[in-house]
Amino acid sequence: MPALSLDRPRRSALYMPASNPKALAKARSLPADIIILDLEDAVAPDKKDEARDAAMALLYSGGFGDREVAVRVNGLDTPWGAADLEAVALSGADAVLVPKVNGPQDVLRYHEALSHAPGDLQLWAMIETCASVLHLDAIGALSKSTRLALWVLGLNDLAKEMRAKPDASRSIFHPFMAMAVAAARAHHISVLDAVCNEFRHIDAFTTEAMQGAAFGFDGKSLIHPDQIAPCNAAFSPSAEELAQAQAIIEAFALPENQDKGVIQVGGQMVELLHQTQAQALLKRAKRMGLLSGSDEPSLMSFS
Ligand SMILES: CC(C)(COP(=O)(O)OP(=O)(O)OC[C@H]1O[C@@H](n2cnc3c(N)ncnc32)[C@H](O)[C@@H]1OP(=O)(O)O)[C@@H](O)C(=O)NCCC(=O)NCCSC(=O)C[C@H](O)C(=O)O
């Protein structure tokens, strides 16, 4: 199975329709943590073969730096799915993102179809059908025995299937968002929030991205380059959060607190679990390049 890569920053995942050469030309320069080359819903049926060829040519030429590159394939039950999987398996992509899985049996089917792919190719799944949200635990449990390493919420498809009419608050989806994060954490996989279709309204996007970060998502899927910077900011620890984490670690390190399980920091109760949380936050911040690599993190670069 692919090595766990939970620690790597996965704040922003930009979809690029593989049928759009102007978009693909930006894959090596845009500051997204993940690029998703889309062969599925962003590509018209008569452009599917052309788009697959363009995605493969891009992948073969490499040069993506630290970015992870995934390819969203068409479903195995479509005329293009098998050829897409076959091509991506040998392309050097970091991950195959599979759409519209309904339950563990679908994930197993994709996993088996990738049996000849290199060991480090990850399987990522869209959670965007009603059946999939009802089977989150069973799907997540496959992370132990398959390539499954991440899932992405697809709220456009979910709204369509539910016949829901979501508003900007996304309150209709809150139970599913919380369950998607909890199930991902329980099974040690990464979890990305859904796209925001309002790509011309960056304030609305920023509010939604901050909501996703508050739910605990690792990052958010995106449809436009203008969404990348606010997304990276929303899913990075703030200067205040970093300072608070450092204060907690320093407080527990004081001689008088060595044998304590609970102390106060800045007028708030802090337990050992908060120390663990603070250490994890600083580790994530280092991976994002927000702190120096020394043992004693400096906030200089963030202020
Ligand atoms: C939404 C868009 C169709 C808007 O396109 P456009 O009107 O061309 O935008 P701009 O004029 O502002 O574009 C400016 C330049 O930026 C490039 N661009 C635009 N989008 C992208 C992108 N995603 N990646 C890279 N580059 C991009 C344009 O080409 C312009 O370049 P230039 O001319 O050189 O200046 C468009 O943004 C778009 O197609 N977005 C992606 C749509 C997509 O991939 N959809 C599928 C994924 S979403 C989904 O399926 C969710 C899920 O499954 C669910 O169910 O919810």
Ligand SMILES: [Mg+2]
């Ligand atoms: Mg979808």
